[in-house]
Amino acid sequence: MILSTLTTEKSIHPALFTDQITPAVRGILEKSLLGEELSVEEACVLFATQGEDAQAVLDTADKVREKRVGDTGTFVITRNINFTNVCYMGCRFCNFAKEKGDKEAEFLSVEQVADRAEEAWKRGATEVCIQGGLHPDIDANYYRELIVAVKKRVPEIHIHAFSPFEIWYGCKKAKLEPEVFLSELKALGLGSMPGTAAEILDTEIRKQLTKNKLTTDEWVRIIKAAHSVGVPTTSTIMYGHVDQPIHWANHLKLLRDIQKETGGFTEFVPLGFIHYETRLFNDNPDKVRPDFNSRRTFQNARYCATHAARLHR
Numbered sequence: 001m002i003l004s005t006l007t008t009e010k011s012i013h014p015a016l017f018t019d020q021i022t023p024a025v026r027g028i029l030e031k032s033l034l035g036e037e038l039s040v041e042e043a044c045v046l047f048a049t050q051g052e053d054a055q056a057v058l059d060t061a062d063k064v065r066e067k068r069v070g071d072t073g074t075f076v077i078t079r080n081i082n083f084t085n086v087c088y089m090g091c092r093f094c095n096f097a098k099e100k101g102d103k104e105a106e107f108l109s110v111e112q113v114a115d116r117a118e119e120a121w122k123r124g125a126t127e128v129c130i131q132g133g134l135h136p137d138i139d140a141n142y143y144r145e146l147i148v149a150v151k152k153r154v155p156e157i158h159i160h161a162f163s164p165f166e167i168w169y170g171c172k173k174a175k176l177e178p179e180v181f182l183s184e185l186k187a188l189g190l191g192s193m194p195g196t197a198a199e200i201l202d203t204e205i206r207k208q209l210t211k212n213k214l215t216t217d218e219w220v221r222i223i224k225a226a227h228s229v230g231v232p233t234t235s236t237i238m239y240g241h242v243d244q245p246i247h248w249a250n251h252l253k254l255l256r257d258i259q260k261e262t263g264g265f266t267e268f269v270p271l272g273f274i275h276y277e278t279r280l281f282n283d284n285p286d287k288v289r290p291d292f293n294s295r296r297t298f299q300n301a302r303y304c305a306t307h308a309a310r311l312h313r
């Protein structure tokens with residue numbers, strides 16, 4: 001058996017060595033342990049597992065993690081700074097956006113952002129994550145000035161800032177190609193970029209989530225542009241809404257393909273849908289039901305499905 005060549009202790013994979021494991025699942029997990037790429041169809045099989053099969057996925061995911069990165073965990077101390085919650089994109093999954101004039105609307109000046117970055121640095125932070133809504137009064141210089149102000153105040157802090165949607169917005173305002181705009185931001189001190197605004201990289205699902213957000217192709221274009229000019233990014237998915245396992249699998253395959261091409265992803269961040277006070281949930285309470293099982297299944301199976309794509313550390 002293939003597994004016998006990978007480990008001498010059955011205790012490492014107790015579930016894999018039981019008679020209850022479905023042969024198809026066992027074969028897929030063996031491929032994952034060997035570092036072979038899984039197909040979209042195979043990933044969907046893992047996402048659908050239950051009982052002993054699901055436990056086998058969990059055990060394999062843990063082994064894959066151990067083989068790939070070991071048991072040493074690392075972290076940074078970061079502060080999230082949302083410079084504005086004013087946004088008119090109308091995303092149905094969002095409970096963050098406000099309109100100008102709302103009593104809860106906020107729009108920080110560049111100096112206020114720098115103040116918060118400096119406060120974070122003094123309290124031990126090594127990084128700030130800066131993002132915001134697409135405020136209609138923002139121009140491209142605002143993004144540039146944010147980086148300059150933070151770096152002037154705290155030269156050594158790492159700036160992790162601006163989603164692909166914000167970069168898209170800045171490019172439109174500046175009338176620049178993504179590579180040019182991102183190169184400018186990098187020269188000013190941008191260290192890395194969050195790969196948010198991905199949600200589900202599937203055209204039909206995105207239409208249900210929002211009609212105004214950047215398309216899958218636009219998201220990929222900006223991510224690849226960032227990697228091409230030396231700005232690493234994270235990668236994300238938002239799951240547990242109107243999506244299905246096939247959409248997770250296609251999303252992961254796309255991220256894996258990008259990573260094979262650019263090597264620019266530093267990490268993968270799965271984000272469970274937070275449904276409170278969102279139009280997506282309120283309009284479809286019987287259809288949109290985030291549940292623990294889908295979150296657990298996704299978290300475990302995605303380790304196996306993305307095993308062949310290395311992330312920088």
